[in-house]
Structures are given as structure tokens and as C-alpha cells.
Amino acid sequence: MVFAILVWAKLEQVANKNKKFEKWWRCVNIILCICSVFLIIRMTLLGRVSEQRVVELMPFHTFTTMSYNKEASRTLLMNVVLFLPLGLALPYIFKCAKNDRQRWMYCFVTGCCISISVEVLQYCWALGLAETDDVICNSLGCALGIMANVLGREFK
Template sequence: MIHSFFHQVYVSDLSAIMTAMLILLIAWSVFGALFYKRMRLIGTIVLIITLVVILYMTVISRGESSAGHGFIPFSSFQRAIEQPEMYRSMLMNIFLFEPLGLALPFVIKGSTAKRILLTIAIGFMFSVAIEALQYFFTLGMAEADDVICNTVGTALGSCAYLLTLLWRKLFSKHRGRRKA
């Protein structure tokens, strides 16, 4: 079922995937503003589901292969110039990690800056761990560019937390005007 969903996303038009990512960001931030007091619990549930899905897609569902590694940063970006299909692969890595960035800031305690920075750092470390597992257990191509794209996905997702704070301010101002 998970594979089927991601296959459908993978074969979708790139602009549709980017639009879906943007809609997810905005919808999550509005949801977060409306249900802010419950977001730690909701974020924890989404985080657990996200971690399971990421591990399933990147490690558990893969069989042993001899795909190798690509440790030179940005080499996929260079190859994408000649092989545009590489853009799809990079975008899917971003898409896969965006929910991690959506959920983590609501689970982490601390200032806004601490939440965002820790979220990005955890996304980076989780991605490095996955690539290490892929490399040591020959579960596909272990690439530095995957770490970059996964970290970008986590960072993009964490932007929803900043939007949530903005929505909360706007909603509270609107509520204040209605009472007056």
C-alpha cells in the first residue's frame, strides 16, 4: 500500500508534486494554528508514522543489491542536467522527509529557533543513518545528495511551524477584533 502510494506520487507530474508539497505545508500550518494545544500529541503520532514510513521505504522494503555509493556532494544535481529524471528522484527525497520537518518542531520543547535548528539537525542525522545502513547492508545507492535532499525536505517541513506561529497571531488578532 505504501509502495503503491509513493509509486503514484513518483509518476505524477513534477509540478503536481511540488503543488502537493506546498498545499501540505500550508494546510499543516493552519491545522497547527487551530489545534496548537494538541499539536504535541498530534505531532508525536505523525512523527512515529513518518519514521516508520521512511524506514520502510529506504531500508526495510529494499533487498540486497550492488548499487554502490555516491559520496560526492551535488553530483546528482550535475547529472540531472543531462538526465532530467534525476530531478524527480531528488524531489521524492525532499517529499519523503517533509513530514519529518512538519511534525518534529511540535514535539521538541524550547524556543522557536531551537525547535527549527534541532529539527533540521535530526533530519540530517536520520538521513545520514539511513544512507549508512544502505551502504553497509548494500540496500541500494548510498548518496551524499540524498542526505542533502532529505535535509532540505526536513527544513521545508519545519517552515510550517513558522507559518503556524504566524497563523496563530493572525487568528488571535481576528478573535480580538470580533470581541470588541
């Protein structure tokens, strides 16, 4: 993840200096954003069998189960990784923002809203456990992806 963030930050710097590369880079990121949303939908909603409707609203509940739940750390990490590409690509969607900070806030809020929507749909369609921890980890993944844009802009 760190490597992806650093590579994206460097490519952001190159895009800021070269207008032709910037247009190409924006197209690549728009495609990545679309693919990320489809991947999120595929991994979280499609292909799952409707079981029971369960919700876990206690934040960081999964952390308390790590001593006996061998899948807890993998699940948390996968939730972070799933939203990282979305965070990498979203800053190129919100080019109309007034400034970088506003763009980054739009990106983060969009990532959070997508995550909350997925959890609500999982609950409504009884497609697994709808957890607050998933939203926290998904938002963290999106924020880490956004950090690539922050680093690319701040360290020109």
C-alpha cells in the first residue's frame, strides 16, 4: 500500500508539470475510479447468498475478537485495501473543487458514503454482517489513497 501511494504521488507530481501527461493521467484515474466502484460492488454485494440480517454497530468490535477470531485481521486489512484504489482515483473526479483541501474532503466524504451505502445494502438484502468497523476500515483505505494526491501536491 505504501508503495502504491508513493508511486501515485510521484505520478501526480509529473502530471502537475506536464499538461499532456495530466490529461492522460486524469483519464487513467477516471477509469480506475469506475473499476474500483465495480470491484467494491462485486466483492461486497454480488455473488453473496442472502442469509440473515445482522448489524454490528459497536465501533472497533472486530478488534476485540482478534484473540479468538483468526480472520479478524485479514478482514480488517482487506476492507482497507478494497477502498485504497478509490481513494487514489477520486481526486481526479473532483477537479471542479475550489481548492485541494475541498477536493480531498469531497473525496473522503464520497468514500465514506459509498462504504455506508454498501453496509446498508448488505443489511437490507441480508448479505452478511453490516459492521461499523467495515465503514471505518473502508474510510481509512480511501483516506490512504487520497494521501497520494496530498503528497504529490504538497511536495512539488
